[in-house]
């Protein structure tokens with residue numbers, strides 16, 4: 001295995017095991033805080049259409065993420081893992097089916113891989129994100145294929161300690177715009193939105209938000 005690839009595997013194993021060790025009550029509080037922070041960020045953009053994901057048992061966001069988004073966004077797209085590990089999409093309509101690798105997938109009609117190009121905001125999963133925006137995912141390369149199709153801001157919810165100075169990167173890795181993450185040790189209560197150095201759109205959005213906040 002090339003060194004970068006095995007360093008990715010090691011980091012994945014470390015983060016997966018840290019996530020599994022999170023006590024259920026801590027995880028539940030962290031997930032609720034993340035859902036609140038995600039909804040606040042979404043309400044700043046007020047998209048008519050966005051993409052999200054259905055968190056597995058150990059992933060940030062927990063079981064209430066998708067329904068919370070459906071309450072504030074008219075059209076939420078959720079991913080379906082295709083055989084080649086690229087992603088198809090369907091609208092979140094409350095119906096789900098079991099996919100591969102323990103994933104929960106939307107049961108509605110498939111919209112095609114390019115449907116995601118129309119979303120104004122994307123929430124996506126990762127095990128870690130680096131300050132340059134590069135993300136470490138589950139290892140399918142799914143989002144490395146999806147990210148070039150998306151023009152809106154791309155944001156990853158993380159648990160404390162998962163926004164890191166760097167991750168092992170390969171040439172195909174694509175950066176994300178932002179992360180929602182708390183600082184240890186109280187970070188399970190108060191996630192913040194941080195912009196990575198990987199996205200021009202986010203800086204634009206960020207400066208608009210800042211000038212609005214300045215009262216100017």
Ligand SMILES: Nc1nc2c(c(=O)[nH]1)N(C=O)[C@@H](CNc1ccc(C(=O)N[C@@H](CCC(=O)O)C(=O)O)cc1)CN2
Nearest residue numbers: 053054055056079081101103125137138139140142143
């Ligand atoms: N909730 C959620 N949905 C998602 C993703 C995700 O990370 N989280 N994806 C993100 O791309 C896509 C699914 N991609 C995936 C690709 C590969 C594996 C996978 O290989 N899982 C193995 C781990 C293998 C290993 O440890 O090496 C497994 O769970 O057993 C899982 C998901 C789309 N939907």
Ligand SMILES: Nc1ncnc2c1ncn2[C@@H]1O[C@H](COP(=O)(O)OP(=O)(O)OP(=O)(O)O)[C@@H](O)[C@H]1O
Nearest residue numbers: 008135136137138139140141142143144145172173
């Ligand atoms: N644009 C692409 N087209 C086809 N395969 C790709 C593409 N980008 C990456 N891959 C393949 O995906 C595999 C896994 O990539 P990587 O380890 O970066 O996944 P990841 O970003 O962590 O996972 P994911 O995005 O699914 O959460 C690599 O072997 C790579 O060859």
